[in-house]
Amino acid sequence: MSLKEKLRVMVVDDMSTSRGLITQALDSIGIQNVASAGDGKTALAAIAQSPVHLVISDYNMPEMDGLHLLHYLRSSPPTQKTGFLLITGKADPAVIEKGKQLGMNNFLAKPFQPADLKSAIEAIVGRL
Amino acid sequence: MTDPMQEIMASFFVECEELHEALIDALQSMADGFHDAETINVAFRAVHSIKGGAGAFGLEELVGFSHQFETVMDACRSNELAISDDLVQLFLRCGDFLSDLIRCSRDGDTINAVASEALIDELSGFVPKADTDAASEEIDFQPMTLSLDDLGGDASDDLPMDLPPLADLGPAPVDEETVQAAALLIRFAPEPELYESGNEPLFLLRSLADLGPCQVDLDFAPPSSIDELAKPGGRLSWTVRVETDQPASAAQEIFEFAAGLCRLEIGPASEMDGALPGALPTVEEDIPALVETPLPEIIESKQPTVPPSDGAPRSAAPTKTVAKVSPTVRVDLERIERLVNLVGELVINQAMLSQSIAEENIPQNSPVSAGLDEFMQLTRNIQESVMMIRAQPVKSLFQRMSRIVREASSAVNKSVRLVTDGENTEIDKTAIECLADPLTHMIRNAVDHGLESSERRVANGKPKQGEIRLAAAHRSGRVIIEVTDDGGGINREKVLAIALKKGLVPEDVVLNDNEIDQLLFLPGFSTADEVSALSGRGVGMDVVKTQITSLGGRITIDSTPGVGTKFSISLPLTLAVLDGMVVTVAGETLVVPLNAIVETLSLTAKDLRPIGPGQVVLCVRERFVPVLDLGKELGYRQALSIDNGAIALLISPEEGTLVAMLVDTIEDQRQVVIKGLQESYGRVRGVAAATILGDGKIALILDPNDIAQSASGVAFDNVQKEAS
Incomplete structure (x- = not known):
């Protein structure tokens, strides 16, 4: 079983368009084990039910933003090491710095091509 | 097969409309004086999301415009830029233009680049155009690699995951921290004496609201016995959380006159939180690591930092809640249309069934009649629900x-x-x-x-x-x-x-x-x-x-x-179904919409007053009402002389006075399905539509308003003058 076949991913974004785009990009890379959620709480509940290897989350979301979500993931032992890829609108140094402090694995600024997403994921989990 | 990207793009534009609506809503609130962080944030996020999606589809103009738009809003969000009326007006104009941009991008129309540039320039007057490249240079980030072994090796293994149940999570940790720094918690339980001395708890709570946004919880324990209710006062207590940077003494002052008349605890929310009944577990207990890692300022800037001096709008702010979007499903309108038509058929069928059963002389208390009653009830519920699907605010x-x-x-x-x-x-x-x-x-x-x-x-x-x-x-x-x-x-x-x-x-x-x-x-x-x-x-x-x-x-x-x-x-309401009164006029069966009928009258000679040759008015409770013979107005017959016992429907048109319409008999009152006539016959004066009755016959549904208006004007004017 290749890495991309076994990789389980959770996509979190409040915009269904973005969820669709990311899922579509993942699909084109060959990652099909993808769940998605429209907000952090739903994502956490889904992950608790069915764990994932990698969370790809938008930064800018109402209620719980991407970094809050990361913070929750990191503060619970089972998800302390879950991969976390933050999608940001712009590469804001302050956001990246905080993400780094909270233990984010990588980030990707919008807009991106599937190839960019692939390299961002490969930087976390190794060659796909 | 359709291109998945095309589909996503189509859904993006639908989403854009929703986001744009949220944006205008938020901007409108800002124009009304709500300058709180959450409102600005909602507006910012909407533009930001539009920009994000537009970027993915390479809609350059949309990205460029929303970028400058969000940059200025971001400055407001982080309190770098004060919100002025002029700025909000500019935001509103930008919001309007944004909707044009979205539409043009969707339809592939030419974009008004001049207008776009002009607005971008105006926005740049507040915050200079951001240099996007400069930011990325400063970023120092090395991706952190993970081996899947760390995560439990093969994905088919069950990873040991027991995240705390969500209910225990409480609000996002950052909120907790900053709010603690600037919130007071007040527990206030009036003694009976407080009420006896004429103090009004409501006024005290209102004064608290002047300090900042309040969250007021009534602590109400149900009485164990009815006797307890008879005891004077002292049953209610409140827990108030005030978001303010004022010290506890400010709240103490408010309760100055209530001293000794109530049980009162005032303190910073951070110290009292744990003791709060039903309080959420504090973050510190759950997540020790966080305390050492203070959370990002960028997030803190989003907290409701309401300046303490801006008076009226602020005291109104706590009542403003940001609308939550409930989950929705998008359904093809055609499917709904089909459902509406089917329900229409169902109503007709039910009416036919009712009629057959009535003709069979089946007793009222038989299971068939009882079942039919339930059937009618259900039909009505289904019909209402179906209509609600099509309805939109x-x-x-x-x-x-x-x-x-x-x-x-x-x-x-x-x-x-x-x-x-x-x-x-x-x-x-x-x-x-x-x-x-x-x-x-x-x-x-x-x-x-x-x-x-x-x-x-x-x-x-x-x-x-x-x-x-x-x-x-x-x-x-x-x-x-x-x-x-x-x-x-x-x-x-x-x-x-x-x-x-x-x-x-x-x-x-x-x-x-x-x-x-x-x-x-x-x-x-x-x-x-x-x-x-x-x-x-x-x-x-x-x-x-x-x-x-x-x-x-x-x-x-x-x-x-x-x-x-x-x-x-x-x-x-384009209901497809309406409640109607079935009447006969000159041998024709007609339906009059029930909502137009005020009452039905059986006329006697003393109700009628002649006003001219062949013209009479009806006197209803000392009010003169013109009389129309429906048969004549619809061209079925010559006007009849009005006999004793003639039946009239008192109709209330939307304008003008009441009108009495003469009919021969009243048959029934029932729900009818509206079948449009306009496609086949065009618009016929006085006729709204047609319907199929329970016996399968077609009957016209009248438009009483139209009939009243088109009726012979002479009598009308005379009556109106006489009546006034």
């Missing part, structure tokens, strides 16, 4: 109108305020779409012709700012939409003069006020002295009327000189 329509007012008022240089009412009134989706054009015309007319110039308003002792009120409401089975201006009213002399000049009415015509107002609806009518850029060349109102009529609606005018003008649109 008029809010989106009204929101579009606020843009029209903004544009129109700046075009004619008048200061205009739009007040909306009944935004949540739901009407059929199709009707909402069809109403956009007529309403736009009406709003423009109101701004351009209805409202006087600022100078004249001031001279007439009116506020300088004109007001246009847009209201929607359900009234007796119809939807009423009103556009009211507080302008000078219709200048009837001028209207009549113009109509005469243009040869729209004969020279010797004598018209009452109402009839003069109606002239506005004639094709090719324009009252503006100079044709302004705004209202165009008088193509407005006649087109409006045609559009409203094609929706099965009516439009009426009510104008008072010096006070203002009200246009009322009345639309059917």
Whole structure:
């Protein structure tokens, strides 16, 4: 079983368009084990039910933003090491710095091509 | 197969509309003085999300514009830029333009680059254009690699994951921290003496709200016995969380006069939190690691940092809640259409079944009758639910109108305020779409012709700012939409003069006020002295009327000189089903909509007063009501002389006085399915639609309003004068 076949991913974004785009990009890379959620709480509940290897989350979301979500993931032992890829609108140094402090694995600024997403994921989990 | 990207793009534009609606909502709140962080944040996030999606599809213009837009909003969000009225107005204009951009991007239309540049320049005046490249250079980030072994190796293994149940998570940790720093917690339990000494807890709670946004919880333990309720006072206590940077002493002062009359605890929320009944577990307990890692300032800037000195808007702020979007499903309209039609058939079928059962003389208490009753109930519920699917709040329509007012008022240089009412009134989706054009015309007319110039308003002792009120409401089975201006009213002399000049009415015509107002609806009518850029060349109102009529609606005018003008649109709920009274007239079976009928009367000779040869009026409780013979009005027969015991329906039209309509017999009262006639026959005066009755016969559904209006005018005028 290749890495991309076994990789389980959770996509979190409040915009269904973005969820669709990311899922579509993942699909084109060959990652099909993808769940998605429209907000952090739903994502956490889904992950608790069915764990994932990698969370790809938008930064800018109402209620719980991407970094809050990361913070929750990191503060619970089972998800302390879950991969976390933050999608940001712009590469804001302050956001990246905080993400780094909270233990984010990588980030990707919008807009991106599937190839960019692939390299961002490969930087976390190794060659796909 | 459709391209998945195309599908996603289509859904992006749908999402854009929702985001744009949220944006305008938030901006409108800002214009109303709500400058709290959450409102700004909602606006920012909407633009940000639009930009994000646009970037993915390479919609450069949209990205460029929303980028500068969000940059300025971001500056407001982080308190780098103070929010002024001018800025909010600019935001609103940008919001309006953004919707154009979205539409152009969607339809592939040419984008007005000049307008875009102009607005971007204006925005740049507040915050210089961000240099996007500069930021990325400073970022120092090395991706952290993970081996899947760390995660539990093969994905088929069950990873040991037990995240705390979500209920225990509490609010996001950052909120907790900053709020703790700036919140007071007050527990207040009045003793009976407090009430006896005439203190009012409500006033104390109100004073607390002056310190900052309050969250008030009533701690109410149900009484264990009824006797307990009889004891005086002292049963209620409150827990109030005030978000303020004021010290606890500020809250102490408020309770100064209540000292000794209540149990009171005041302290910083952070210290008292744990003791709060039902409080969420504090973050510190759950997540020790976080305490050492203070959370990002970028996030803190989003906290509700309400400046303590801005008075009125702030004290109102706590009541403002940001609407939550409930989950939705998008369904093809065609499917709903089919469902509506099927339900229509179901109603007809049920009526037929009821009739057959009635003809079989089955006793009322039989299981068949009981079952039929339940069936009828269910049919009605299904029908109502189906109608609710198609219904949408008029809010989106009204929101579009606020843009029209903004544009129109700046075009004619008048200061205009739009007040909306009944935004949540739901009407059929199709009707909402069809109403956009007529309403736009009406709003423009109101701004351009209805409202006087600022100078004249001031001279007439009116506020300088004109007001246009847009209201929607359900009234007796119809939807009423009103556009009211507080302008000078219709200048009837001028209207009549113009109509005469243009040869729209004969020279010797004598018209009452109402009839003069109606002239506005004639094709090719324009009252503006100079044709302004705004209202165009008088193509407005006649087109409006045609559009409203094609929706099965009516439009009426009510104008008072010096006070203002009200246009009322009345639309059917397009229910597909209506409650009707089945009557017979000259051997024909007809249905009169029940909502138009005020009462049914059996006439006696003393109720009738002759007013002229062959004309009578009905005296109902000392009020004169014109009498129409439905058979004559519909052309079935010559007018009958009214006998003792004749049956009349008292009809209340939307304008004018009551009318009595003579019918031969009243058969039944029932639900009927509306079958449109317009496609086959065009519009027939006095007839709204047709229906199929339980016995399979076709019956016409009357439009009593139309009949009342078209009825012989002479008797009408006479009666109205006599009645007044």
